[in-house]
Amino acid sequence: MRRTGALVLLGSIAHSSIVASESLPRGVGPEFAKFYESKPTFACIGNPSVVLSSSQINDNSCDCPDGSDEPGTAACANIDALSPEQPLPGSLTGTTNATAALPGFWCANEGHLGSYVPFLYVNDGVCDYDLCCDGSEEYAHVGGTKCENRCDVIGKEWRRVEEEHRQSKERSAKRRRTLVKESRELRRRVESKITALRDEIKDLEVKKIELQKKFEDVERSERGKVVKAEGQGGKLSVLVGLAKARVAELRDTLDKVLDQRDDLQDKIERLEDILKKLKEEYNPNFNDEGVKAAVKSWEDYAAGDAAGSSKTEVVDADVMEILKEDGETSGINWAEFVEDGTSDADVVYNLEAYLPSFARDWVHEKLQLVRVWMIENGILADNPASTGESILVTAAREALEAAKNDYNSKTTALEESEVELAKDYGPDDIFRALKGKCVSTHVGEYEYELCWHDKTTQKSKKGHGNTNMGNFVRIDREMADEEERADGKGLGKGQRLVLRYDNGQGCWNGPNRRTDVWLKCAETDEVWRVSESEKCVYKMEVGTPAACEDVNEPGVRAKDEL
Numbered sequence: 001m002r003r004t005g006a007l008v009l010l011g012s013i014a015h016s017s018i019v020a021s022e023s024l025p026r027g028v029g030p031e032f033a034k035f036y037e038s039k040p041t042f043a044c045i046g047n048p049s050v051v052l053s054s055s056q057i058n059d060n061s062c063d064c065p066d067g068s069d070e071p072g073t074a075a076c077a078n079i080d081a082l083s084p085e086q087p088l089p090g091s092l093t094g095t096t097n098a099t100a101a102l103p104g105f106w107c108a109n110e111g112h113l114g115s116y117v118p119f120l121y122v123n124d125g126v127c128d129y130d131l132c133c134d135g136s137e138e139y140a141h142v143g144g145t146k147c148e149n150r151c152d153v154i155g156k157e158w159r160r161v162e163e164e165h166r167q168s169k170e171r172s173a174k175r176r177r178t179l180v181k182e183s184r185e186l187r188r189r190v191e192s193k194i195t196a197l198r199d200e201i202k203d204l205e206v207k208k209i210e211l212q213k214k215f216e217d218v219e220r221s222e223r224g225k226v227v228k229a230e231g232q233g234g235k236l237s238v239l240v241g242l243a244k245a246r247v248a249e250l251r252d253t254l255d256k257v258l259d260q261r262d263d264l265q266d267k268i269e270r271l272e273d274i275l276k277k278l279k280e281e282y283n284p285n286f287n288d289e290g291v292k293a294a295v296k297s298w299e300d301y302a303a304g305d306a307a308g309s310s311k312t313e314v315v316d317a318d319v320m321e322i323l324k325e326d327g328e329t330s331g332i333n334w335a336e337f338v339e340d341g342t343s344d345a346d347v348v349y350n351l352e353a354y355l356p357s358f359a360r361d362w363v364h365e366k367l368q369l370v371r372v373w374m375i376e377n378g379i380l381a382d383n384p385a386s387t388g389e390s391i392l393v394t395a396a397r398e399a400l401e402a403a404k405n406d407y408n409s410k411t412t413a414l415e416e417s418e419v420e421l422a423k424d425y426g427p428d429d430i431f432r433a434l435k436g437k438c439v440s441t442h443v444g445e446y447e448y449e450l451c452w453h454d455k456t457t458q459k460s461k462k463g464h465g466n467t468n469m470g471n472f473v474r475i476d477r478e479m480a481d482e483e484e485r486a487d488g489k490g491l492g493k494g495q496r497l498v499l500r501y502d503n504g505q506g507c508w509n510g511p512n513r514r515t516d517v518w519l520k521c522a523e524t525d526e527v528w529r530v531s532e533s534e535k536c537v538y539k540m541e542v543g544t545p546a547a548c549e550d551v552n553e554p555g556v557r558a559k560d561e562l
Contacts, residue, residue, distance in 0.1 A: 025057045026139065027072030029106035029116065035068070044068050045101040066101035070119075072139075076100065077119035107132035112155030129154065165488065172523045175545035182433035183425065190421050197414040204407040211403050215396040222390045247332065251322070258319060275301075425453070426475050426497065430546045434525075439542070441527035448530045450540060456501045456515040469538055470501030470515040480518065489528045489543060491520050497547050507536040515540055519547035 023038050035045050042057055044050040046066030056063050058072045067076025079100045104116035109132065117131045123140040127147035131137075133154045135147025275298040282291055326332045425432040431453055440449040440459075447459040448469075456469040476498045480491035497519040504513030515538040522543025529541045 025071055026136075027058070027102075027105040027122070029071075029103070029114070032071070032102065036071075042069060046099065064101075065098050067098075067119075068101040071102055072105060072122070074119045074122045074124070077122075105132075105137050107134055107136050109133050109151050109155075111151035112158060168488075168523050169521070169548070172521055172545045172548045175523065176430070176548045179430050179433045179546055180428045183429040183431075186432050187421070187429050190417055194414060194417045194421065197410055197417065201407065201410050201414065204403060204410060208400070208403050208407060211396070211400040215393075215400045218392050218396040222393050244326075244332075247326070254319070254322065423453075424475055426546065431475075434544075434546060437525075439525045439527055441530065443530050448527060448540070450517060450527060450542060453499075456504070456517070456538070456540065467513070468505040469513045470504035473500045473502045475499055478518075480520075489522070489526075489541075491518055491541055496520060504536075510536050512536070513538070517542055519544055521545070521548035 024033055025036055028036050032045070036042070036057070038054075040054055042052045042054050044052070044064035044066055045068040047064060050064055052063055052069055057069050060070070060073045060075045062076040062079070063069045064076075067079045070076045079098050100119075102119075104118050105122045106114065106116055108114050112133050115131050117128055117137045121128050121131070122137050123142045125138070125143045125145045127135055127138060127145065129135075129147070129150055132147075133151040134149045138145050138147045275294070278291070279295050279298055282295060284292075425435070434452040436451070436454065438449050438451040438454075440447050442448075442461075445461050447461060449457045449459060451457070453472045455471045458467040458469055460466070477495050478498050479494070480496045481493055482491050484490060484492045499517040499519065501515040501517065502512070504515070506512050513536045517540045520541070520543050523545065524543070525545075526543045527540060528543055529539075531539050533539050
């Protein structure tokens with residue numbers, strides 16, 4: 001059986017509307033029936049000025065310039081507007097450079113769908129069941145060809161397949177509605193997060209101002225106080241601090257000396273091995289004074305080393321014991337030397353303690369204000385050498401820094417959420433529900449993986465690593481023009497969503513890889529085909545419910561379009 005694309009018009013008229021009148025000439029389709037009503041004459045459809053006798057219809061002679069007088073024969077099959085002008089015997093125009101008025105020979109195909117067959121197929125001795133299942137195009141039985149009517153069987157199978165397609169579309173639409181709901185919920189969460197972050201940032205701005213003021217007040221109030229920092233206090237405490245620092249310094253130096261000793265020992269051992277080998281393998285009969293002197297020196301060195309082996313050696317275990325950190329079980333326990341009594345700073349800080357209780361607080365406050373005033377006016381030194389800081393100042397500083405860090409963190413999260421909300425996720429934000437999910441297929445020695453709104457990857461099955469074929473950039477729409485596949489796993493004809501993945505891994509002596517992902521409605525996510533249309537430019541054909549048409553749930557009435 002044969003197929004054609006441009007010349008065949010599949011019947012879209014319902015079976016009940018097919019005209020079956022015996023008065024119509026053979027091959028006339030229902031939409032052209034009005035031109036062939038029972039009359040003694042016939043006017044050519046495209047050239048009504050040309051009037052023929054009714055007996056000239058289907059007489060196997062092309063009398064109309066547009067071929068409309070031969071709806072049931074192949075006499076006018078060669079009429080073509082693109083044909084060059086040439087003499088044509090029997091034609092009123094004298095040329096084939098004309099446009100046919102009829103799309104072809106009409107097959108009623110009762111029990112199935114009526115369709116037009118190209119005039120070239122009429123009485124050519126071949127049964128074209130894919131177009132004319134009733135066999136009516138071979139009415140002349142050329143060469144003994146008899147085409148039985150198979151429309152019942154073909155129509156039944158066609159209706160079964162159509163029902164499967166219809167059910168698949170319903171399931172795909174249901175899955176799409178689920179994706180849309182998920183996407184709306186995800187979008188709602190992002191919007192709620194943005195609202196919450198904006199409120200939190202406003203509160204943090206107020207909190208920052210309050211903590212900044214509190215920190216400045218605490219810092220000012222604590223400014224004139226004498227605070228004991230680490231290493232400060234009585235003379236013994238100062239001495240202990242200096243000794244501790246000195247011991248730590250000596251311990252670090254000893255550690256470095258040990259490392260250098262070990263390196264030198266390794267070098268000596270390698271040199272000794274070289275000299276031993278020289279002594280054992282040199283030829284004493286060879287008159288080389290330099291070699292003899294080196295061997296003699298080695299013998300003297302070895303003899304002296306053996307004689308001095310009784311000297312006391314430093315045991316590594318003893319050194320390692322010295323290098324241990326000071327504490328309760330090793331070295332010096334510095335905690336035993338920390339003064340428990342009051343230091344000079346404590347005495348200065350607690351002068352008010354000697355006052356009566358009724359005057360203590362008042363005097364403390366006044367002395368503190370005077371001290372701060374004198375420091376601010378340069379009368380009293382602020383003790384800049386001291387690195388100490390009161391607990392109140394430290395707490396106020398840490399609280400302020402924590403608030404600033406929290407503010408910066410929330411601001412960054414807000415910016416990221418706003419960018420995420422503004423991204424193009426396609427119709428109804430549907431790809432938002434698929435983001436981060438992946439689907440793959442195996443082609444030859446590679447696995448090709450598509451991760452929605454992320455990247456496309458080529459993975460080697462032989463362990464040669466993965467290749468980035470592109471990172472998601474945008475969503476486009478393009479027209480597809482392919483024949484429909486029997487299994488439905490093809491792009492077909494019409495406008496399709498295309499996901500662009502650019503700036504992938506660079507090709508050898510070529511551009512960066514990129515992938516165009518063409519989408520078609522399907523029941524599940526599936527990569528159908530992967531091809532390389534040109535160097536480092538890939539095309540993925542993918543089926544997904546996300547590419548299905550927008551349909552309403554059963555029972556939900558769509559809005560009326562104005």
